[in-house]
Amino acid sequence: MTRAVPRTVRVVAALIPRPGPEDGGPRYLVQQRLPGGSRALLWEFPGGKVEAGETDEAALARECREELDVELSVGRRLWEGRHTYPDLTVELVLLAATIVSGEPKPLGAHQLAFHTPTEMQALPFCEADIPLLDDLLAGRLGALD
Numbered sequence: 001m002t003r004a005v006p007r008t009v010r011v012v013a014a015l016i017p018r019p020g021p022e023d024g025g026p027r028y029l030v031q032q033r034l035p036g037g038s039r040a041l042l043w044e045f046p047g048g049k050v051e052a053g054e055t056d057e058a059a060l061a062r063e064c065r066e067e068l069d070v071e072l073s074v075g076r077r078l079w080e081g082r083h084t085y086p087d088l089t090v091e092l093v094l095l096a097a098t099i100v101s102g103e104p105k106p107l108g109a110h111q112l113a114f115h116t117p118t119e120m121q122a123l124p125f126c127e128a129d130i131p132l133l134d135d136l137l138a139g140r141l142g143a144l145d
């Protein structure tokens with residue numbers, strides 16, 4: 001019997017700081033996935049799959065327009081990693097981003113929240129993000145803009 005090899009997708013995600021004063025340290029936007037689908041109710045950074053012919057930056061701006069109803073300014077690449085789930089191999093890329101217009105709305109997520117890296121460690125996150133969260137907490141991502 002052969003076992004199907006999971007397909008590989010490139011997924012871009014945004015590290016978006018909460019605007020305004022940083023009381024208690026910087027907080028970043030995270031979202032809880034919808035119930036019922038893949039990785040149901042796990043937390044992740046906003047973003048999604050890169051389509052054929054699209055740059056990472058364009059894909060991230062499109063996903064956040066569609067899923068959060070915000071316009072982003074996309075900055076530098078902060079982190080990249082790969083993780084294989086039973087159904088999917090994800091090439092995950094985290095990009096710095098700021099909101100240039102709009103208030104984030106949970107159009108494609110169960111809920112949105114701004115959390116510090118320490119708070120994120122206590123949330124059930126997608127497995128692909130665990131090494132990313134460790135690097136974020138340890139300050140290994142460099143300047144976050």
Ligand SMILES: Nc1nc2c([nH]c(=O)n2[C@H]2C[C@H](O)[C@@H](COP(=O)(O)OP(=O)(O)OP(=O)(O)O)O2)c(=O)[nH]1
Nearest residue numbers: 011013037038044045046047048049090126128129
């Ligand atoms: N946006 C986002 N997706 C992530 C992260 N970490 C992680 O494993 N993923 C996974 C979840 C999804 O399987 C995939 C992103 O695809 P998507 O945003 O189009 O979500 P989807 O439910 O339509 O995808 P699917 O898995 O059902 O095909 O990458 C993350 O931090 N942000």
